[in-house]
Amino acid sequence: MDKERQDKYIEHLQKMIRIETVSDPDCGSSAENFAEFRALLWELFPALKEVCELREFDGALLLKWKGSDPTRMPVLFMNHYDVVPARAEDWKHPPFAAEIAEGKIWGRGTLDDKGGLWAMFEAANELASEGFVPAADIWFEADSTEETFGTGAQAVASWMQEQGMRFGMVLDEGGDIVREPISGAKGTFAMIGVGEKSVVNLKFTxxxxxxxxxxxxxxxxxxxxxxxxxxxxxxxxxxxxMPQPVAEMLKILGQYMGRTGKVLDRAGKRGKALARMLPALSPAAGAMVSTTIAFTMCGGGEAVNVIPSEAWVIGDMRCSHHQGQESSIKAITKIARKFGLETEVIQREPESRLSDFRGNAFLLVRQAVKTCVPGVDDCTPYIMTGGSDARFFDKLSDQCIRFLPFTIDADQLDSIHGINECVSTDTLVPAVDYYRFLYQHV
Ligand SMILES: [Zn+2]
Structure with missing residues (x-):
């Protein structure tokens, strides 16, 4: 039975991967590709289309599946269908062929984020074809501009704000299920994102x-x-x-880390002292306890024998919730001034709040993982250091959770926006079961 389901799922996801929907200002796919992809969705998921009201915002799809209980707050599920570019010559398997090898489907978007979109729609389509009606209104959003500027998601969010809408929860892509997320944590953990840092790009001249x-x-x-x-x-x-969700994460992971774990277990109390040690223990965890900045581009000078009258460097700053954008900008500007540099903000993304990891949305996601995904030792909150479309929906819900139910290894984690992106075929059935569980419990 599961084998039959898995075969069908593989075929559906393969079709989605094979249509190139690259969103990139320089080498993006044509509008026809995106239209072809949207048409494919309704070919694959006709029962879902049948039960939903459909709207389109600049290529972003918005669906409403009406619930049976008007007293419940509506919920919003999101995933995007654009992908970042892929250079075929770097890949083991062509990035848009969706070949199967080593128990995996290989291709751009398998994890980020057509895999999530596929599971979200596949589960809904199954339930709709079985005659199921959710209790709450379920909305689905599928953006086609997430990898560039998120203009589709922004248009949807503004429209929703104009309508005065509120959601009981928003569930977007984000963390996955990973082995040993920090060195020494022996186990497999669902990393459930409860927020994301905000981006500010600065130019120092x-x-x-x-x-x-x-x-x-x-x-x-x-x-x-x-x-x-x-x-x-x-x-x-x-x-x-030490933000609360990170303290909680260290406490949970600490239980799997022997003696080091006993120190982490007191993360809540030893907050700052431990936070200072974190970057050495794990750069990923270290990035969750403060604003960071990475220098990414530079320029200046036009001839080998002339001192430039002007030179610049770009910094990509990811702001923590406890310091925020204004204070982070002030701190780095002060240092830049010491070196005689001018600081200019060239771009900033909206700041979004942290959701409560004791709230309904987190608890429901955790329950869905524990019920539907085999081999997970524990679930933990964490703070995403990358961005997601969910940041635009901050004003529409107090609980925005960022998570996908795919179990991945370290290579697969690196493959997101990198080379050889792939999803394991045996994670497909649990992923659909996960979404089915959520739709049945909202
Ligand atoms: Zn993504």
Whole structure:
């Protein structure tokens, strides 16, 4: 029975992977590809289309599946169908062929995020064809611009705000089920995202009167930028704190870590001291306890023998909830000024709140994982350091959870936005069961 289901699921997901829906300002897929993908959805999931009201916002799909109990708060499920580019020559299997090998389907989007979209719709389509009606109104959103600017999701969110809508919970992509998420935590854990850091991109500029390279003065623009970056690299320039969900995560993972775990178990009480040690224990966990900045692009100078009159570097800053954007910008600007640099904010994403990991949405997701996904030792909250469309829905719900029910290994985690992205075929049936469970309990 499961084998039969799995074969059908593989076929459906393969079809979704094979239509290239790359959203990229430089090498994006054509509008026809995106339209073809939307048409494929209704070919694969006709019963769902039948029971839903359908709206479209700039390529973002919005569906409403009417519930039977108007006193319940509606819920929103989201996943996106655009993907990031893939260079075929780097991959073991072509990125848009959805080949099967080593028990996996290989292709761009298998994990991020057509896999999630497929499971979300497949489960709903099954239930709809069985005549099931959910208690609460269930809304589905599928964006086609998540990997670029999220304009589709923003348009949907603004429309919902105009309608005065509120959701009991919002469930988007995010964490997965992983083995040993921090070194030494022996077990398999569902990493359930309860929030995400917010992004600010900054440009730091150094200026001078220029001059010939044969008679250099000290502190030329490039030297100042270099000193600034080295300083930021070596010092903790942002506030370190232990957010509650991270303390809870360390407490849960600590139970699987022997003696080190006993220290982590007291994370709640030893907050700051432990937070300072975290980056050494795990860079991923370290990024959850403070704002971070990474220098990603630079420029300046046009000739080998001329000192540039202007040089710049871009910093990608991810702001913690406890420090926030304004204070993080202030902190880095102050340091930049010491090195004679000007600071300019070139882009910022909306800030969103942390959801309560003792709230209904988190508890329901945890219950769904425990009931439907085999081999999971525990479920834990965590803070996402990357972004998701859920940030645009912050004003529409107090509980925005970011999670997908796929069990993945370290290589698969690296393959997201990297090479050789793939999903294991034996995770497909549990993923559909997970969504079915949620729809039956909202
Ligand atoms: Zn994604």
């Amino acid at each position: 150094a200026r001078s009167s220029g001059g010939h390279a044969s008679t250099p003065e000290k502190n030329t623009p490039l030297a100042r930028l270099g000193k600034f970056m080295a300083y930021v690299d070596r010092h903790q320039v942002f506030d370190v704190d």
